[in-house]
Amino acid sequence: MLRPTLLEIFEHPKTQKYIQRSGVVHAIASSYHAFKLAHQIGVDPVLACKAALLHDIGHYTWYRDGEWDYEQYKANDIHAIKGAERAHKILIELGESRESAKEISLAILLHTDSYLPQGSLHLSPLQKVVKLADEADEEPNGMHHYRKISLEKAVEQVKNLDEKLLTTQHQKTFQQTS
Template sequence: MRDVTLVQIFDHPITQKYVKRSGMAHAIACAYHAFKLAKEYHVNPDLAAKAALLHDIGHYTWYRNGKWDYSLYKENDIHAIKGAERAHKLLIRLGEHPKAAKEISLAVLLHTDSYLPKGELHLKPLQKVVNLADEADEEPSGGHHYRIIDDDKARIMLAKLDQMIEDELNKEEQKGED
């Protein structure tokens, strides 16, 4: 049994404000990618989908002269740091188990290395899944952040993914009982 669903996360005003700003269609696509990748990497699909849904919750809008400036964003953005904090606070408020909230938040923090000095970062499987899910949906010059999705369609897609996660977790639980 899950403490918090994707639909509950979607419906929260913090998600509506910050994830919409960074691209709800992208966030939902990443959640689906993460669900699929979770099997391959032996990761909890619930944690993977939640982290992928929230991975860009920390975005700031980088504008210059009233227009989005992608180069300014690439040069100065630390959205993963702010996102990890926002995701953690949101999940705790919604009633997520603190350990799960921490794991999800760390995956949000490490979904990109764009803000880190060049080097090699060794990701845990959940963190790798969220990174790969994000990369799977990226478009040149940040185009993935501008795709639009209607709220009703978004809620339907997330409810469907919630059910897929429940089914997968139930299957895993039954395997463990056998």
């Protein structure tokens, strides 16, 4: 059994508060991309999906004259820093192990370099998966954060991904015992 499940994380009141700002559709789509990429790269898909689901919960919406201001956002962005801290608190509250919560939070912290001075990061495989999953769902000018989905459909998609993760864990356990 996954502990906590993606659904438990998704339904947590703090996750709901922050994920509405950053885009539910983008969070779920990134999680699905992370699931696929984790298998390709050889990363724990549970950690990858959790990190991808939460990767943008540090977003702050930048508006000028009532309109989304992408340039203002890009110039002042620290969402990965705030998101890593928020995710860590949520995960610990829900019973995630401290080690996994830290690993997930670091992947969130390093999923983008938009807040860093010029240079390149050397990412762990998990951090790379979350970065690639985020990029796989991006749209110009940050519009991927504004796609809409009903809560019922979002819950259905998260439950479906939980089932895929559970099946993967069962298969891995079976292979180890065979």
